[in-house]
Amino acid sequence: MVALPEINRHKTHAVKVRSVTIGNTAPVVVQSMTNTDTTDVNATFAQVKDLFLAGSEIVRITVNNDEAALAVIQLRNRLDKEGLDVPLIGCFHYKGHTLLKDHPDLAETLDKYRINPGNVGFGKKRDLQYEQMIETAIKYNKPVRIGVNWGSLDNELALKMMDENANRSQPLTADTVMRETLVQSTLISAQKAEEIGLAANKIILSAKVSRVQDLVAVYQALAERSNYALHLGLTEAGMGSKGIVATALGEGLLLQQGIGDTIRASLTPEPNGDRSLEVKVCREMLQALGLRSFMPEVTACPGCGRTTSTVFQELAQSVQCYIDAKMHGWVKDYPGVETMKVAVMGCIVNGPGESKHADIGISLPGTGESSAAPVFIDGKKACTLRGSNIADQFQQLVEEYVKTHYGAKE
Numbered sequence: 448m449v450a451l452p453e454i455n456r457h458k459t460h461a462v463k464v465r466s467v468t469i470g471n472t473a474p475v476v477v478q479s480m481t482n483t484d485t486t487d488v489n490a491t492f493a494q495v496k497d498l499f500l501a502g503s504e505i506v507r508i509t510v511n512n513d514e515a516a517l518a519v520i521q522l523r524n525r526l527d528k529e530g531l532d533v534p535l536i537g538c539f540h541y542k543g544h545t546l547l548k549d550h551p552d553l554a555e556t557l558d559k560y561r562i563n564p565g566n567v568g569f570g571k572k573r574d575l576q577y578e579q580m581i582e583t584a585i586k587y588n589k590p591v592r593i594g595v596n597w598g599s600l601d602n603e604l605a606l607k608m609m610d611e612n613a614n615r616s617q618p619l620t621a622d623t624v625m626r627e628t629l630v631q632s633t634l635i636s637a638q639k640a641e642e643i644g645l646a647a648n649k650i651i652l653s654a655k656v657s658r659v660q661d662l663v664a665v666y667q668a669l670a671e672r673s674n675y676a677l678h679l680g681l682t683e684a685g686m687g688s689k690g691i692v693a694t695a696l697g698e699g700l701l702l703q704q705g706i707g708d709t710i711r712a713s714l715t716p717e718p719n720g721d722r723s724l725e726v727k728v729c730r731e732m733l734q735a736l737g738l739r740s741f742m743p744e745v746t747a748c749p750g751c752g753r754t755t756s757t758v759f760q761e762l763a764q765s766v767q768c769y770i771d772a773k774m775h776g777w778v779k780d781y782p783g784v785e786t787m788k789v790a791v792m793g794c795i796v797n798g799p800g801e802s803k804h805a806d807i808g809i810s811l812p813g814t815g816e817s818s819a820a821p822v823f824i825d826g827k828k829a830c831t832l833r834g835s836n837i838a839d840q841f842q843q844l845v846e847e848y849v850k851t852h853y854g855a856k857e
Contacts, residue, residue, distance in 0.1 A: 470676030501723035565599035655682035759793035781853035
C-alpha cells in the first residue's frame with residue numbers, strides 16, 4: 448500500500464495578530480498587501496475590503512510618510528464601522544522609527560509592524576533606530592515581522608561574510624554566501640529584538656528572495672536553526688503564469704515539509720488587474736496540498752479528440768460559477784461544504800471512474816457516444832441525465848447533495 452505522505456508542521460511559537468493566530472498548530476494564514484497610495488483612504492479601504500472578502504486573513508499596507516500614518520487611523524475606523532475585522536500590518540522603511548514616535552495613534556492602531564533590518568538606517572544610526580522600533584512594539588504589545596530581503600541586505604554583514612569566504616581555502620559560491628548572509632541577518636536581528644525585550648512569541652521572520660531554490664534553502668535553514676513563526680514569500684515573483692508557477696513551486700515545496708506559518712503570493716499585477724489574484728493563488732495552493740479547504744473542488748478533464756463538443760467545458764464552467772455564487776450562503780448554513788468534491792468529465796474513458804471518486808460527479812457523452820450523462824453520488828450511479836438542460840439538472844442535484852450531506856447550523 449502506498450501511504451499518503453504526512454505534512455508534519457515545523458513547531459514554532461504561536462503569534463497573535465488581532466484575532467488571527469500564526470504559528471504552532473494554527474492553520475497556515477493567507478496574507479496580501481495593498482498597492483494603493485495609503486494616503487488615498489477611499490482607494491485603500493476599497494482594496495483592503497476586496498482582499499479581505501477574497502480570503503486574505505491579514506493585509507499589509509505601506510506607511511511611508513506622515514500623511515500615510517494619519518490615513519491608517521481613518522482606514523481602521525472605516526473598516527471597524529463595516530465590521531471588517533482584518534488585521535493591518537504597517538510596512539516601514541527608513542522612517543519607521545520616526546513615524547511610530549510622532550504618531551502614537553498609528554503605533555496603537557496597527558496590529559503588527561513589518562521591519563526590514565537592511566533599511567531601518569545606516570551606520571551608527573541603524574542599531575539605535577531598530578531598537579526604537581522594537582521598543583515601540585513592546586510598549587504597545589505589538590508583534591513584529593522581521594523581514595530581510597536579498598535586495599536590501601545589511602551591507603556590513605554582507606561584506607564581512609564575503610571577506611571570510613575569500614579567506615577560505617575552498618571558497619563557497621557567491622550564491623551560497625548570499626543565502627547564509629540572509630539567514631544570519633534574519634536570526635541576528637531576531638536575537639537583538641529578544642535582547643531588547645521583545646518576546647519570541649511576538650516575532651515572525653521572513654527572508655525574501657526571488658529564485659525558487661534560494662527560497663527553499665534559506666527557509667530550510669531558518670526552520671532548522673530557530674522556532675520563530677515563518678512567513679513565506681517569493682519576492683518579486685513576476686507576472687502571470689511565471690509568477691504563479693514560481694510561487695507555487697517554492698512555497699509548495701516548503702509547505703510540504705511543514706515549513707511556513709503565513710504565506711503571500713507577491714505577483715506583479717497586470718495594468719488595472721485584480722489584486723485579489725494573489726489571495727486566490729495562496730488559497731488554491733493550500734487546498735491543493737490538503738492543508739486547508741476553502742471551496743469545493745471541481746475536477747474536470749482537459750478535453751481531447753473524443754470531446755470535440757464544448758458541452759462539457761461549458762458545463763464545468765457553469766458548475767464552477769454556480770458553486771462560487773452559492774458558497775457565501777452555503778458556508779454559513781452547511782459547515783463542511785468546502786470539502787465537497789465534484790467531477791465534470793467529458794467522456795467514458797475516465798469519466799465514470801473520476802465521478803465515482805468524487806462526492807458527486809457527472810460523465811458527459813464524448814463524440815459519437817450515446818447522448819446520456821450518468822451521475823454518480825458517493826461512488827454509486829444515481830441517475831442518468833438527458834436533454835438540453837443537463838446543466839440545470841446537475842446543479843439541482845449538487846444543491847440537494849449539499850443540503851442532505853452537510854448539517855445546517857442551528
